[in-house]
Amino acid sequence: MDNGWPRTVLTGLCIVTCALLGLLASRFAVGPRGVVAPALLDASAPVLASALVFVCLAVGAAFACAIARPINAAVALFCVGCGVAAFSMRGGTVADAVFQEGMFRWLGFETLAWGLFVASVAVIIFRVGGPLPDVPNPDPDQSFIAGLLRRRALVSLAAALSAPAVLAFMMVGVSKGQAIGACTLAGVAAAFGARLIAAHEQPILLFAAPCIVVGVAQLMLAGPVMGSLDARFASGSLNPILSVMPADVAAGSLCGVAVGLGWSRGLVKRDADG
Secondary structure, rough: OOHHHHHHHHHHHHOOOHHHHHHHHHHHOOOOOEEEEHHHOOOOOHHHHHHHHHHHHHHHHHHHHHHHHHOOOOHHHHHHHHHHHHHHOOOOOOOHHHOOOOHHHHHHHHHHHHHHHHHHHHHHHHHHOOOOOOOOOOOOOOOOOHHHOOOHHHHHHHHHHHHHHHHHOOOOOOOOOHHHHHHHHHHHHHHHHHHHHHOOOOOHHHHOHHHHHHHHHHHHHHHHHHHHHHHHHHOOOOOHHHHHHHHHHHHHHHHHHHHHHHOOHHHHHHHHHO
């Protein structure tokens, strides 16, 4: 689809639809205090809450599939990210997770679960929408699965290793906007790095890579601070990577990578010219 008002209208409608579904999903993640829990693990019924939340967001992803082919898959995934961000904005912050004595130790596992959800959605949307039009295809006859697992495409996922560092540098507060913004910038950095490593590969799994890497980092960092968690938070010495909730990371991973791919299109053109 050419640039212009039809593309803008379709994208806007998809963002609004995904955001409304994200807000609907938040109604199923209520914690024991009667407000939306900071993480799905802290909901009154974690298993049921997780299932209903992911179903709502999957419906949003189905709507996003409708614009994946006429526009592109990256824009569709950005819309899904807006839905996850809307859900996350209704939830609690790290302060709620610390002082309500929730399942803080296991937040990294939930972040990894969000990463699997993001990866599944990315694979489906790219399957429906096709490859990004600005990325040259080195082997048009290759199957979708073979292209997904190309060696250089997998190597480019190493760019997501920069996500925890960028997140830690940008996370200077504990508000929801700060958390999602820092996670988004981490996704942007991962997208730029992946473009530099493999400009000719479809960045399908890259959308989930920052979420997976941050989840692993949270698991590694949570254990040593559990004994003095509230004291660390009160003194401001809690690691910034532990200050973001799983849905914050998922929203930033989707939106940040999509934005970073858009901003770094010039790298693909220069690589092709070279």
